[in-house]
Amino acid sequence: MLKNYLKIAFKVFLRRKFFTFISLFAISFTLIILMVATALFDNIFAPQPPEDKADRSLYVFGMRFQGPENQSTGPAGYVFLDRYVRTLPNVEKVSIYTTPNTVYSFWRGAKIKSFLKRTDGEFWQIMGFRFLEGGPFTADDEKSANFVAVINEATRHKFFGDESAVGKMIEADGQQFRVVGVVANVPIYRMNPFADIWVPISTSKTNAYKSQLLRGEFQAAILAKSTADLPAIKSEFESRLPGVEFPDKREFNTAIGGADTFFEYTSRMLIPSQQMESQPRKLLVIIISLMVLFMVLPTVNLININVSRILERAGEIGVRKAFGASSWTLVGQFVTENVLLTLIGGVLGFFGSQFVLKLIADSGLIPYAEFHLNYRFFVYGLLTALFFGLFSGVYPAWKMSRLHPVQALKGAGGSR
Amino acid sequence: MIQLEGIEKVYRTERIETVALTNINLTVGEGEFISIMGPSGSGKSTLLNVIGLLDVPTGGKVALNSKPVTSYSDRNLARVRNEEIGFVFQTFHLIHDLSVVDNVEIPLLYRKGISSSERRKLALRALDRVGLHARVHHFPGQLSGGQQQRVAIARAIVGNPRILLADEPTGNLDSQMGDEIMDVLKGLNENEKTTVVMVTHDPRQAEKTERVVRLFDGRQVS
Ligand SMILES: Nc1ncnc2c1ncn2[C@@H]1O[C@H](COP(=O)(O)OP(=O)(O)O)[C@@H](O)[C@H]1O
Numbered sequence: 001m002l003k004n005y006l007k008i009a010f011k012v013f014l015r016r017k018f019f020t021f022i023s024l025f026a027i028s029f030t031l032i033i034l035m036v037a038t039a040l041f042d043n044i045f046a047p048q049p050p051e052d053k054a055d056r057s058l059y060v061f062g063m064r065f066q067g068p069e070n071q072s073t074g075p076a077g078y079v080f081l082d083r084y085v086r087t088l089p090n091v092e093k094v095s096i097y098t099t100p101n102t103v104y105s106f107w108r109g110a111k112i113k114s115f116l117k118r119t120d121g122e123f124w125q126i127m128g129f130r131f132l133e134g135g136p137f138t139a140d141d142e143k144s145a146n147f148v149a150v151i152n153e154a155t156r157h158k159f160f161g162d163e164s165a166v167g168k169m170i171e172a173d174g175q176q177f178r179v180v181g182v183v184a185n186v187p188i189y190r191m192n193p194f195a196d197i198w199v200p201i202s203t204s205k206t207n208a209y210k211s212q213l214l215r216g217e218f219q220a221a222i223l224a225k226s227t228a229d230l231p232a233i234k235s236e237f238e239s240r241l242p243g244v245e246f247p248d249k250r251e252f253n254t255a256i257g258g259a260d261t262f263f264e265y266t267s268r269m270l271i272p273s274q275q276m277e278s279q280p281r282k283l284l285v286i287i288i289s290l291m292v293l294f295m296v297l298p299t300v301n302l303i304n305i306n307v308s309r310i311l312e313r314a315g316e317i318g319v320r321k322a323f324g325a326s327s328w329t330l331v332g333q334f335v336t337e338n339v340l341l342t343l344i345g346g347v348l349g350f351f352g353s354q355f356v357l358k359l360i361a362d363s364g365l366i367p368y369a370e371f372h373l374n375y376r377f378f379v380y381g382l383l384t385a386l387f388f389g390l391f392s393g394v395y396p397a398w399k400m401s402r403l404h405p406v407q408a409l410k411g412a413g414g415s416r
Numbered sequence: 417m418i419q420l421e422g423i424e425k426v427y428r429t430e431r432i433e434t435v436a437l438t439n440i441n442l443t444v445g446e447g448e449f450i451s452i453m454g455p456s457g458s459g460k461s462t463l464l465n466v467i468g469l470l471d472v473p474t475g476g477k478v479a480l481n482s483k484p485v486t487s488y489s490d491r492n493l494a495r496v497r498n499e500e501i502g503f504v505f506q507t508f509h510l511i512h513d514l515s516v517v518d519n520v521e522i523p524l525l526y527r528k529g530i531s532s533s534e535r536r537k538l539a540l541r542a543l544d545r546v547g548l549h550a551r552v553h554h555f556p557g558q559l560s561g562g563q564q565q566r567v568a569i570a571r572a573i574v575g576n577p578r579i580l581l582a583d584e585p586t587g588n589l590d591s592q593m594g595d596e597i598m599d600v601l602k603g604l605n606e607n608e609k610t611t612v613v614m615v616t617h618d619p620r621q622a623e624k625t626e627r628v629v630r631l632f633d634g635r636q637v638s
Pocket residue numbers: 427428429434435436454455456457458459460461462463
């Protein structure tokens with residue numbers, strides 16, 4: 001019987017190309033958007049190398065400083081982080097590093113644009129970079145201001161083609177560095193580790209950063225001994241904020257911020273609130289609601305299409321009943337049609353989302369982007385689609401199958 | 417073959433009650449070819465639908481082959497319709513999404529244990545029996561009215577039912593095509609001993625049958 005249902009379903013699809021197209025489009029498009037969104041979400045927020053210890057890491061991405069007339073939000077100054085973060089008790093390691101800066105190199109007559117990040121030695125111990133050659137620079141390099149650099153694979157290629165780079169000199173922003181290590185590319189959306197070139201903070205052109213108290217271009221990463229320690233670290237940091245020493249209280253007198261995961265920080269920035277609190281749950285609820293809403297709209301449409309499609313086939317139902325189909329047989333047939341359509345849409349959606357992700361990665365819009373489909377979410381998406389496929393098919397099919405054959409034939413109005 | 421006893425049919429809508437059939441008693445023997453005549457609205461189609469188990473009477477008993485089918489479940493009614501009865505309608509009622517041969521195969525789809533190649537073979541044979549040899553892979557819309565009705569008859573007989581019910585089968589056709597369809601029905605009745613009950617308006621076609629049942633206002637007048 002199922003074989004017959006499937007055969008009939010395929011015949012119907014082929015004859016009703018427009019309907020089939022609309023349905024498949026709706027299903028696969030919804031799945032593609034959902035898959036691409038979750039893939040982006042996953043790749044941006046979920047722990048993955050080099051942030052392989054993200055489950056026991058916190059970051060101070062930025063701070064807000066307020067005063068009677070001023071307010072400033074952004075990366076903090078070196079001194080602030082050195083004084084209030086580096087000194088946190090009961091943590092394994094703290095690293096301080098700059099946000100990436102755009103720098104230019106003039107190299108064999110060409111101009112090379114790179115993102116340069118200045119870090120301390122601990123940075124390399126908190127982040128688990130994959131080294132293609134050489135190794136990281138150390139805390140000693142940073143202490144003695146050695147002009148050494150770690151570069152990524154893409155930068156090595158720009159400077160040296162296919163040759164190895166360790167031991168060679170590069171020029172960046174008018175300074176000369178000796179390459180000590182080459183790492184695999186890190187996508188730009190991994191905010192903490194991302195750069196093309198990493199050099200010690202102490203090689204900065206001026207010592208100005210050593211007196212930057214509040215505002216600056218620095219961020220900090222905190223590696224806890226275990227995940228269980230994270231809440232204590234958060235509250236310790238927050239308890240320090242009221243005691244921050246402000247050089248000029250008429251300019252700034254309050255510090256707002258926290259030690260966050262990237263998702264928590266995002267919720268802090270996106271959800272407006274007086275105290276700029278981190279509200280990750282709220283953000284998650286908002287995101288999930290948007291996704292559900294996004295699924296519901298095409299589903300309602302699909303149900304409508306299905307109802308009108310089945311109504312259109314009243315005559316067919318009458319005929320099939322007259323020639324021996326029972327009501328349940330007809331429900332079976334319509335449900336098979338719907339589920340089959342949903343599954344085909346699901347397969348198209350699967351390949352479609354891989355194609356779109358590859359397109360985004362290849363477009364170069366997002367440097368070193370590398371997206372992977374989250375198969376778990378694909379299964380969820382497909383199950384949801386299947387549920388709606390069943391739901392949108394069973395109800396109208398059941399309704400139609402109750403239809404009196406004589407009415408159905410009459411409703412068909414002639415030979416349709 | 418077919419026994420109707422005291423059949424009543426009343427349609428009840430919110431306020432109006434329409435009495436479509438009153439006390440119909442009718443017996444049709446095996447291999448008979450009868451016609452039902454009467455003015456429009458006299459209950460001919462209703463009677464045919466009651467015989468064909470498409471409609472349930474409000475009162476009375478229906479028996480097919482001495483089996484009291486009035487109390488059958490939906491599933492059992494469907495099986496009897498599938499195995500014992502073939503329908504032909506005035507407006508053909510072919511499924512336009514399916515090719516001619518796929519249309520003819522429909523009754524066999526609801527029968528267990530018939531392979532698809534066997535189905536195809538039986539469908540082509542049925543089309544052959546109604547004189548339609550070519551165009552079996554066309555769609556119904558590409559055929560003339562007479563050809564479409566032949567397809568509909570092929571569909572009605574593909575499962576070898578003992579009873580063929582035809583509701584004004586020539587009503588939508590010109591007289592020459594109508595005669596051809598009558599010839600097909602008569603041939604089936606004579607050669608294969610199929611019992612045929614046909615509703616018609618046309619006295620000329622009714623004359624070709626063995627017996628005429630006349631309805632007037634839901635009552636049997638002869
Ligand atoms: N579904 C229905 N609801 C209400 N009245 C109906 C319905 N079907 C038929 N009738 C009425 O029953 C009577 C007989 O109809 P029908 O059997 O179609 O007549 P005929 O086929 O002889 O023209 C008519 O008065 C018609 O209006």
